Amino acid sequence: MKRSQNKRWIFGVMGMGVLLVSIFLSLSYGSESVGIDKVIDAIRGINLQDYDTSIVRSRIPRVIFGVIAGAALSVSGLMMQSVTRNPIADPSILGINTGASLFVVCGMSFFNITEGNQYILLAFIGAFITAIMVYGLASLGSSGPTPIKLALSGTAASISLQSLVNTVMLPNSRVMDQFRFWQIGSIGGATTEDIILILPYFVLGFILALILSSHLNTLALGDETATSLGINVTRVRILASLSGVILCASTTALAGPIAFIGLMVPHMVRVFVGSDLKKLIPASVVCGASLLIIADLIGRVLGSPGEIESGIITAIIGAPIFIFIVRKVKVSSL
């Protein structure tokens, strides 16, 4: 008992340390690298007219959004995995991104939308509808949403929606040009206004996840046990799914598709803090935030002078981990 508590403390401190270091690096590194002293100046809000400090300040929204998005995606993945008892639940596997893409591209071509908050609203609706559809499709039948059913439903949705996206996009080269940057996930485009706009959804999702955590812990003991302990199993499931969908839909709305964060982080964190959701949620927040910031940083280092979008980096890191998890799971439970 004592030892595992120590392990958790060490993990917590190390996690925070990694997060802080990656935030600093992310603020200072870029096509124009800046010294640490200027970063500290910028955070404290002094020497604002200095050129380097203003560079750092322009990077702040990106980093803040990276922290929020990484945390939201991880908690979203954690919720989905807890609800389905399914190790591979993740927004990208569920095809949610493509749903968001379809709505955005329709808005661009048919209604000529150009404003950020309109994109966000459309993407949110699209992601939400897709999530519910895919989830419903996979839950049909007595075995519930098994990994394979969930993954296949998600792939099916992606293929179908992608061809609809192409139908709308291909005749219109203006939309095609605008859209291809949106189709790949990146935290670079977020502005402060966007973040403020979407913040309530994030807060709602996180609070819902925290409130539900003890119920979800009980649920992990099995449906019968949970029911006999007086928990409304269906309601907890629905609310937890809702929290997961809200978190990933709002991230997708701003960042586009960022794959596999929600898949990787809960698995990594579980190794250190065990399976208690009350500890898993904060640990996932820290770990997910650092992972996305680091992915973004790697993208900027490898892609310099430009950047490789973080959505691409997370997919390239995450897909092998996905395969590793699939290999570890027993055949019978697929």
Add this chain to the structure above:
Amino acid sequence: MIYDGFKKRKKRYILTSIVLLIVLLALVIFSMCYGNTVYSIKTVVETLMGDTTSRASFTIINLRLPRMIAGVFCGFAFGIAGNTFQKLLGNPLASPDIIGVTSGSSVAAVFGILFLNLSSVSVSILSVISGLLVATIIFLLSKKGGYSNSRLILIGIGMQAFLNAMISWMILKASEYDVSGALRWLSGSLNGVGIEDVIILVLVVIPISIVIISLRDGLDVLQLGSSHALTLGLNVNINRVLMIILSQLLIAFSTVTTGPIASVAFLSGPIASKISGRGSSNMLTSGLTGAILVMGADLIGQYAFSVRYPVGVITGILGAPYLIFLLMRYSKKGV
């Protein structure tokens, strides 16, 4: 009695094949004659026989003929390859476009086209190699602790995510002009197929299809399940590997010519077994169905709307409802 049933099924199979062939022929003739200018069958035949004097000759020989051949042969190849995968893995959802094998070819093709400026022959070779490599990796990874189809499909989906990320990255890196071409190619299109691409395609598709169709007896036994096939003395692994390699070759060469035409590999097999019965492995009928799908969808994409759509967009939309239907049935049945 049993023999009677067998004969009946065989008759139905032959009959279906003939009907499909006639439909395909009609589509072929239509696609050669119809277009911005409509030519009579007589003109088309005369031009094809070598009369290059008429004004029609450029359109027919250089534009419509390669397009038609590419449609027929790619459709045929996708149909047969998809059917092989589905039958081998015993799951209609396990078609190459779903489990990431097609992406394995696409990624090399995109790389070759956008960054190396290779000729189409070199791109074909590159994407054959990369497709085979990806298929091998998927198989090896899914072998751990006993072979499982579910695991293979899941690993394929993971692989696809990885490869698609690479493709997106390359498309973003490339200059804008190439991008619209690459996007069109990625959604599967018969536009701009030249006569020299078509020749390679035909030379590859015909012999491989013949081999696959003649191997199908083994596949019929495999469909009973690997253990039955083993007791009947079939070398399961070698046959499996051979069929997969051959299908992969078909996919790679057709993908290079037209891009990954969505859903054709996935749709052809199930449609073919609906119309010609479940008795045999339906190789020939799947191929013909694939060709009909591509030709039909191309005509729709070309002339049914005010804008011209690449064929893959149309087949993708056709495939979507069926995919969802299949999943609903699959989910209800439980896995």
